[in-house]
Amino acid sequence: MRNLITDVKGLRVGQAHDAAAATGVTVALFDRPTIASVAVLGGAPGTRDTALLAPEMTVEHVDAIVLSGGSAWGLAAADGVMSWLAGQGRGFPVGQLRIPIVPQAILFDLANGGAKPWARGGEEAPYRRLGTIAASQAADDFALGTAGAGYGATTVNLKGGIGSASARAATGQIVGALVAVNAVGTATIGDGPHFWAAPFEREGEFGGLGWPGAITPGDTALRFKGGTGQNTTIALVATDAVLTKAQARRMAMAAHDGLARALRPAHAPLDGDVVFAAATGHSGAPSDAYALTELCATAADVLSRAIARGVHAATALPFAGARPAWRDRHGE
Template identity: 45%
Template sequence: MSTPTDSLCDVAGIEVGHFTDPRRPTGCTVVMAREGAVGGVDVRGAAPGTRETDLLEPGNTVQTVHAVLLSGGSAWGLDAAGGVMRWLDEHGIGLAVGPARVPIVPAAVLFDLHVGDARIRPDAAAGYAACAAASRQAPAQGNVGAGAGATVGKMFGMAGAMKGGIGSASVRVGDFTVGAIVACNALGDVVDPGTGRILAGARQSDNTLADTTAQLLAGRTPGQILPGTQTTIGLIATDATLDKAQARRLAQVGHDGLARCIQPVHTTSDGDTLFALATGRVATPPPMTVLCVMAAEAVARATVRAVLSASTMKNGGLEWPAAADLAAP
C-alpha cells in the first residue's frame, strides 16, 4: 500500500491534475480514472453549469466514466472538457463504440469571470494540460486549478469577499478509502464545522468578519447578486465497488459535508455540484452507511482546506484576503 497523502489520490485508480492560467486567476482540475469508474452526480445549487450529467442517471446506458473536469470560467470553462477527451483518446482511453473510443468526461464549472480579464478562461488546451499534469501525488491546494480564481463571502458584494480555493482530503475505515476534492467559490461563509468559527467570508468595513447568516437573520439586505456567479464544485471517490445508484447516493450525502462548512449553501446564485466515482478496487461488499459518513467527512475537510490553503489575491483596486492572511498579526 502506498503512503497515505490525506487527499483524493489515496483512492486507488484515481489521478488528479491541475492547470492554472498564468495570465489571470483561473484554471481547471481533472480527476482521471484511466481504467474507468462508476459515476454519479448530485446538483443542489439552483444555477449550475454542467456537462454529461444525464448519462450518470442510474437508468441510463453508459456505466463507466474516464475523467471528471472541474473548471473555472463559468459556462465557457466547459470547453476544457474537449481537451480532456482529446488527451484520453490519444492514450487509448474511452468507451469502445464500434470502430472508435469515446472518452466519457462529465464536467462542472464555477464562476470566476469577475477576477481579471473575463476573456481569459479555460479552454480545450487547458483541459489537455491538466491531463498531462495528472498524477497519483497529492494535488496542490489553494489558488490552483479550478480554485485559482475562487472567492467566498460575496453576499454583500465582491469588495468584502475573501479568497476561496481548492482543497482535498481522504478518510479510511477498514478496507475502504473515500477521498474528496472541492473547489470552494461559495456565496456564503466557510466555517470550521468542529467549532463553528468562521474561517473566511463576508467582511465588514473594518475587515472583521460580518457573519453572513447572522446579518441576514437580523434583516440586512443582500447585495446585488447575479445568478450563477458563485458555485462550489467537487468530487468524491472511493475504492469500493458500487453501482450507479450507490454512486449517486455518495454524491448526495457529500452535500452534507458542504452544508456543515458553507453558510448559506445551495443558494439560488450557486450551482453547487458534486460528482462521485467508484473505482471498484475493493471487492468486499460496501458498507454504504459507513461510506456515506466518510464521504460527508471528506467533503467537509476538503472544503475547509480549500480556504485555509488559499493565499490573498489582488486585482485592480480590490483585494480578497485569504483566511491565513487575515488571521495573521
C-alpha cells in the first residue's frame, strides 16, 4: 500500500504544472472505462461534463477525471486529456468514432502571485498543454503538496496542495482519495499545527500530533479567504469494488462528510466543493447496504486524511505575500 489513490487497482495519476503561473493539472487516468458519479455541494462550482454522471444519464463510464487550477480557463485541461486519450483509441463509441469521456472540476488560483497574462486576454492559457502532459505521465506514484492541481492552491492561513490517502475497508476492498485543497477556511485548528482531520490519521502521516490539549472559541472562529469564486476543494474518491452509478453517487455524497470533518468551514456559498466517485470493478460488489455503507464511510475517512496530507506536504510559493507552508510554521 502506497497510501495513495493508486492503491485502487485500475487507475493511475499524472500531474503537470506551470511554475511561473503557479497553477497546474492533475489527471486520474483509468485503465479501462470506469463507472463514476459526482456530488456537488459547494455554492460556486466550476465543472465540465458532470451532468452525464447522474445515475439516470445514458453514458455509464468515464476514461479519466481531471482536477485543475485556473478557474474557468482551467476547463481546457480536459481538451488535452481527451486528445491524448483519442490517440490511444479510448472513448465512448459513436459509429466509427470514439469520444473520450473526461469530466472535470476546477479551483480558483488566479490571485496567488503567479503570472497569468491570459486572464487579461491576448494569450492562450496553458491548461490544454498541461492536461496532455499530465495524462501522458500517469503513473502509480505521484507527488503530494505543491504539485498538479494543488500547485497554486491555498487555504486561509497556509499553503494548500494535492493530497491522497487510501485504506482497506472492512469489506476487504480498497478505497482511495485524491484531492486539491484550496479551501476558503482552515485545515488546521486555529493557528496551531493540529489538523481537524486528526482523529482519522494513520501512522503519523501528517505529523502524528493528534488533538491539541484544548480547543478554544478562537480556534473555532470562522475565517475566510478571498471572496466569491476564490475557493474550492475538489476531489476524487475511488474503490476497486463493483458499483452502479447510483452507488457511486452515494459514495461521492458520503465522502463530502470527510471534507467537512477536515475543513472549517466547508460547502459554503463561496466554495465550489466537488467530489467525484469511481469504481474500477476489480473486486466484488458490496454484498448488501451495510457493505456499501462500509465503503462510503471509508471514503469519507480517506478524504479527510488526504486533505490534511495535502496541506502537510505543501511548500510555499516563491512570491511576495505567499501563504506559508505548514512546515514553515511548525517544522517537521
